[in-house]
């Protein structure tokens with residue numbers, strides 16, 4: 001692990017109140033859902049409706065999970081955290097799909113592969129918090145959330161198995177779009 005990663009990892013370790021933990025969990029799901037909505041929209045623009053539908057479904061489940069986090073928080077007042085003050089190990093929340101991982105000709109398989117990476121990253125984030133927080137309640141909850149994310153990884157794996165692996169040349173377009181820059 002590089003020094004930089006170590007430093008970032010240490011930030012996740014300073015999540016030591018339930019309020020702060022729930023605020024991170026809520027933002028993680030909401031940001032993931034928002035990114036999936038954006039990706040769905042960009043697929044619609046390119047008339048890739050099959051993949052748009054996959055992204056819509058992923059966005060819906062992110063919204064659902066965000067609501068579940070609030071329920072778990074049970075009326076606690078969550079701190080407002082500025083975007084740059086979240087204790088992620090990168091600039092975006094761990095479950096947020098990489099925006100540069102998309103291609104207008106991508107298949108559902110690609111979309112789900114992207115989602116799988118996001119779920120793995122979310123799982124690892126919670127596992128890190130569980131490992132290193134000082135607060136026993138946060139530790140327990142982060143452990144539970146890590147397990148839930150591992151369940152999401154399984155779900156995406158089951159879903160991805162329904163689609164064929166993309167053939168070589170999937171990104172070749174005989175009639176490329178001419179979009180304004």
Ligand code: ZN
Pocket residue numbers: 095119122148149152
């Ligand atoms: Zn998840």
